[in-house]
Amino acid sequence: QEDVFKKLVSHCKEYGFVFPSSEIYDGLGAVYDYGQMGVELKNNLKKYWWDSMTLLNDNVVGIDSAIFMHPTIWKASGHVDAFNDPLIDNKDSKKRYRADVLIEDYLAKLDEKIDKEVAKAAKRFGESFDEAQFRATNPRVLENQAKRDEVHARFAKDLNDANFEDLRDLIIECEIVCPISGTRNWTDVRQFNLMFSTEMGSTADGAMKVYLRPETAQGIFVNFLNVQKTGRMKIPFGIAQIGKAFRNEIVARQFIFRMREFEQMEMQFFVRPGEELDWFAKWKQARLNWHKALGLGDQKYRYHDHDKLAHYANAATDIEFEMPFGFKEVEGIHSRTDFDLSQHEKFSGKKMQYFDPELNKSYTPYVIETSIGVDRLFLSVLAGSYCEETLENGETRVVLKLPAQVAPVKLAVMPLVKKDGLPEKANEIINDLKFDFRCQYDEKDSIGKRYRRQDAIGTPFCITVDHDTLNDNCVTIRFRDTMLQERVPISKLHDIISEKVNM
Numbered sequence: 001q002e003d004v005f006k007k008l009v010s011h012c013k014e015y016g017f018v019f020p021s022s023e024i025y026d027g028l029g030a031v032y033d034y035g036q037m038g039v040e041l042k043n044n045l046k047k048y049w050w051d052s053m054t055l056l057n058d059n060v061v062g063i064d065s066a067i068f069m070h071p072t073i074w075k076a077s078g079h080v081d082a083f084n085d086p087l088i089d090n091k092d093s094k095k096r097y098r099a100d101v102l103i104e105d106y107l108a109k110l111d112e113k114i115d116k117e118v119a120k121a122a123k124r125f126g127e128s129f130d131e132a133q134f135r136a137t138n139p140r141v142l143e144n145q146a147k148r149d150e151v152h153a154r155f156a157k158d159l160n161d162a163n164f165e166d167l168r169d170l171i172i173e174c175e176i177v178c179p180i181s182g183t184r185n186w187t188d189v190r191q192f193n194l195m196f197s198t199e200m201g202s203t204a205d206g207a208m209k210v211y212l213r214p215e216t217a218q219g220i221f222v223n224f225l226n227v228q229k230t231g232r233m234k235i236p237f238g239i240a241q242i243g244k245a246f247r248n249e250i251v252a253r254q255f256i257f258r259m260r261e262f263e264q265m266e267m268q269f270f271v272r273p274g275e276e277l278d279w280f281a282k283w284k285q286a287r288l289n290w291h292k293a294l295g296l297g298d299q300k301y302r303y304h305d306h307d308k309l310a311h312y313a314n315a316a317t318d319i320e321f322e323m324p325f326g327f328k329e330v331e332g333i334h335s336r337t338d339f340d341l342s343q344h345e346k347f348s349g350k351k352m353q354y355f356d357p358e359l360n361k362s363y364t365p366y367v368i369e370t371s372i373g374v375d376r377l378f379l380s381v382l383a384g385s386y387c388e389e390t391l392e393n394g395e396t397r398v399v400l401k402l403p404a405q406v407a408p409v410k411l412a413v414m415p416l417v418k419k420d421g422l423p424e425k426a427n428e429i430i431n432d433l434k435f436d437f438r439c440q441y442d443e444k445d446s447i448g449k450r451y452r453r454q455d456a457i458g459t460p461f462c463i464t465v466d467h468d469t470l471n472d473n474c475v476t477i478r479f480r481d482t483m484l485q486e487r488v489p490i491s492k493l494h495d496i497i498s499e500k501v502n503m
């Protein structure tokens with residue numbers, strides 16, 4: 001699986017999806033650029049989200065707020081004081097780690113050990129294997145499970161109480177070694193604030209410390225009344241936003257899964273107090289349905305309900321996707337109560353209340369938030385689409401089985417040869433279709449090689465123009481996933497493609 005991940009990363013580079021930022025200067029940690037294919041896929045994913053939020057829900061509208069915001073906003077939101085991760089250094093390798101991630105990795109290893117034991121027994125006992133009974137009675141499983149539960153409980157308590165001394169002790173007791181130096185020589189655990197800051201204004205006296213937003217949500221909260229009043233919105237309603245966010249992540253790992261500059265798609269849904277848990281349940285289901293509609297396979301998604309809630313939340317869940325490195329959070333759904341609006345009311349001194357004409361009273365709305373990382377969604381879609389297939393002739397083909405509606409290029413048009421008027425005919429077809437679908441013209445190399453290139457970027461349709469086309473106005477359409485070919489009239493192409501591409 002790790003191997004698949006490595007291949008995926010190099011595939012992204014080779015075919016113009018994702019490049020390391022500032023590559024000719026040896027890159028910049030956890031910052032990436034999207035290439036000519038990547039930007040198309042990313043834009044299509046954003047449109048898929050934006051349309052599902054703002055077109056399909058007539059009570060959700062969008063905004064685009066600035067990245068810079070008044071610094072007091074981050075005081076009010078709690079980010080200045082509490083947007084921290086616990087960091088720890090290994091004294092020998094001088095490498096820095098997130099203390100919580102070290103423990104999480106350790107817990108995952110214990111899980112893995114248990115699963116291996118179960119798998120081994122299942123193989124040995126075959127059909128008669130009773131997994132539940134084995135888990136409940138096997139001494140090795142029980143021992144690892146007890147260890148896991150103990151470490152997990154202490155870990156959760158340490159984080160909750162911000163008890164960093166014990167967190168360090170836990171790392172030492174679990175004999176967690178530094179992956180680089182293999183030693184156990186750790187420093188103390190310290191808090192590290194993840195917000196980037198800079199200065200606004202030109203003179204030293206007048207300059208104000210401002211932050212690069214670590215989430216887009218606050219831009220929605222501070223505009224809540226602007227949108228509600230000017231849009232004559234009635235509760236329940238939502239505000240959606242897509243935009244960049246910045247976090248000075250301690251550990252830059254896993255490609256675009258954890259970046260220092262990334263993009264979020266967030267929607268805050270404002271509801272009557274007391275109705276928030278019903279709305280939470282509705283959005284939780286709606287968001288999972290949205291992911292599944294991409295068609296990457298329902299079994300690749302699962303919920304992770306939080307048992308430990310942030311102080312302002314009264315329900316929270318993540319939607320996780322099965323990445324090559326395990327199930328990981330792609331989207332978070334939180335019931336945030338009236339925490340954010342109340343805080344802004346307190347810090348700004350401005351009323352953040354809504355007058356509900358039906359109830360004939362004012363109140364501070366409660367909020368359900370859905371928050372998804374564009375880059376993580378991008379990674380999940382690529383990971384879920386990447387396939388290596390062995391063909392009948394023994395060759396391997398690498399194909400991105402991307403959902404047609406988000407594929408960067410929808411069709412490639414290829415003249416069989418570079419002469420006899422075939423290129424002109426191919427361009428005629430492109431000129432006819434290019435206003436509705438992104439097309440690529442390709443005349444280089446054999447048809448087989450051209451198919452492979454299109455497979456590698458996930459183009460769902462290849463159209464080949466041959467000599468007969470000039471007489472019968474028919475072309476060969478080849479379908480990416482099945483590799484089946486069909487001869488169809490040029491006049492039918494638009495319908496065939498649009499059926500798959502338009503949702």
Ligand code: ATP
Pocket residue numbers: 247249256257258259260262263264329330331332371372373374375376377
């Ligand atoms: P994690 O626990 O992985 O750090 P989080 O719980 O802090 O994530 P949220 O603050 O809930 O994340 O942010 C909402 C979404 O934004 C996440 O589900 C994820 O998709 C995305 N996201 C958060 N941090 C990053 C990052 N550093 N790089 C890319 N995407 C991110």
